[in-house]
Amino acid sequence: MRREQETLLDVASRRATEQGIRARASALVAHSVPSALLNIADIEQTDLILMGWRGEVRGPLLRGTNVAGVAKVADRNILVLKDNSLSKVDRILVPVGGGPHTKLGLQVAQQLAVQWGATITAMTVLLDRDYSDAVSAFDPESRQSHQDSGEEFVRDILKEVGVTAEIAAVIDTDISHGIINIVADYDLIIIGASDEWAVRRWLFGSVPDKVANQASVSVLMVRSKD
Template sequence: MVDGSERTAVRITVPRRSVDSDVDSSLRSGPLIRTPEYTVVVPVTDVLLDTEAQSNVRPFLRTAVALAADNDGRVLLLGLETVPNDASLETVRRYLRRERSANSDAEVPETVEKRRKHVARIAERTRDLEPSVPVRPIVRVVSDTTDGIRDVIDDGRETAVLLLRDTGFGEDGRRSVGTIDSILTDAECDVFVETPSVRGEETPLYVPDVEDHTVASIAESEAKPIDSILLPVGGGPHAALAAEAARALARAVDASVTVLHVIPPDAPTQTAAEGTEILKFAEYVLGPDVTSEVELREAPETADEIVREAKTHDLTSIGAPEQQSRLEQLVFESVQQTLSELNGTTVLMARDADRTTRSLYYRWKRGIEASGDERESVN
């Protein structure tokens, strides 16, 4: 049973009616407190509550917490409650105005209150994963899921969003694909998309009937531990962010990382040298606190080789493929086709909002450190 304290712990917000409206104070409402700048936004959708879901969301929440911890940030659980039209949104706005006034008897719409209870429960379990990471839950009432997410993630500078692929945004995942594609294309923040392992025997972590005490405890749920992470790297603009994600998870669960770069057989010496440099760069981003090994491997098809190697790891962290890349097979194909082939591994895809800026920063920092080492050796 969710008590009254959880009602007040989860705020309800709605989009602005216009750019001049101050009805929605959004994430700024409440007492002024110091909050970390880096925020991992996690849309809480029906997949976390679906009795038919066959994925365990504990690893997904663990990813969010790990990304936040690696950046000294926080997790924002964004509970999305969809209403059919603007008239329904206005009903919620009227409720919020009454709730903030002296009229304490105002009743929250039933569906919104139900969502608030669910989000409060998930927030409690997310905090159990790493108590040092701040977790903030809100309910966002929207008429369009995609717009609702983008309205929040485009509101801050140091923000990332973590999406769960193929489930939770509509029947058969069709709306999920559209939402993810839209955010990947247009979002002004870093985007992570996790495609979880699918095992037919797993039961869902959360179910919607809170009143009948059928919500499973996240602490009691069984999830496959992450012992090994594969980090395939190339020269693309998202490789550094994928390395950061691998670093965050490796630190959180004490996993080892295999950094892999694939080149064609009989590649020229320059190609091999460039591959070696890419591996060294990724190893630098991972840092000394992560146990890692690097491998430069020859194979005729890069994507096929990555899929084969991914089968021997628990999670694969990979940068978003460039258009027309064959790596789209690994990242964007259906769960049934790809993950059954990957034998239960999880794929975490990263899209860097700054594209080359992050890579340039690490290369600059690495060069500065190397110059300092040279000066010390001369002295």
């Protein structure tokens, strides 16, 4: 087992080097994977923990998983990638809802955009339970006013965080649906946790989990330690 672990670490280190990433391999014996990851994070004094997720992000599947075991208790920034054949990244979408998790998502997006030469679009979904395209067509001024207020909300957050991005505001009856409707134009979604992240049935909250399950592109879910 020890030899197998070292071989896997060698492969991971080589792949990191190929991507121009400085990495140091470390193996630790522990009674569980989450405790080992948390111990390594403490020893190395890391700022964040990055993990990957396979399959659907759903309540029954979360119980007892290593990712949930770390994400629910770690006292540092957490990033989980739900990969969907991620390769070249030219356009990054960041749904904006306010709060520390959104800000972390924007900061991560900016770092990746600089690294990859990508553009960022920060978007918000304006909820309107009675909204429909048919109704909107009869009241274009109301629709435009609603979108203008949403764009101003995003602009204020971008200014606060110090991130440059394109801005979009969409109107929908459901937040996750509003995000999913436009993801085809992007290569990666970076979405912050919602206030429900601590609830056992969710990994990062209802909206991030739904987006990760339904999006046709890769989704990076983030949770701030703050």
